[in-house]
Amino acid sequence: MADKVIEILKTKYLVRPISYKGLERMEPLEYPETALREAVLNAIIHKDYSSTYTFLRVYDDRLHLWNPGTLPEELTIDKLKQEHSSYPRNRNIANAFFKAGYIESGDEE
Numbered sequence: 001m002a003d004k005v006i007e008i009l010k011t012k013y014l015v016r017p018i019s020y021k022g023l024e025r026m027e028p029l030e031y032p033e034t035a036l037r038e039a040v041l042n043a044i045i046h047k048d049y050s051s052t053y054t055f056l057r058v059y060d061d062r063l064h065l066w067n068p069g070t071l072p073e074e075l076t077i078d079k080l081k082q083e084h085s086s087y088p089r090n091r092n093i094a095n096a097f098f099k100a101g102y103i104e105s106g107d108e109e
Helices: 002-013 033-045 091-099
Strands: 019-021 024-026 055-058 063-066
Touching (some): 002 033, 002 055, 033 063
Antiparallel strands (some): 055 063
16 A cells, blocks of 8 residues: 555655756656655554544645544653654554564564
């Protein structure tokens, strides 16, 4: 699922500004692919599955990706702005992503 979301973003919604390096044409994505990957995987792993949708909106100057729901009790807005542990809402999904090689740990505390 995550690879399909990134592929659709790359082919339909994201701009590839064109520049030249010598004679070579450069067309990098406007957002680093690693950042897109991280955002999409986090949206899946940290989703509150009691609601039905994850929302992704592409604007001229930003991407907006979010799930309805509240933060886990262990996490505050201030902690989000600092280095913090991961609190996946569904450890089974996190563990499957870990075993597939998509994330570094499936059971962070």
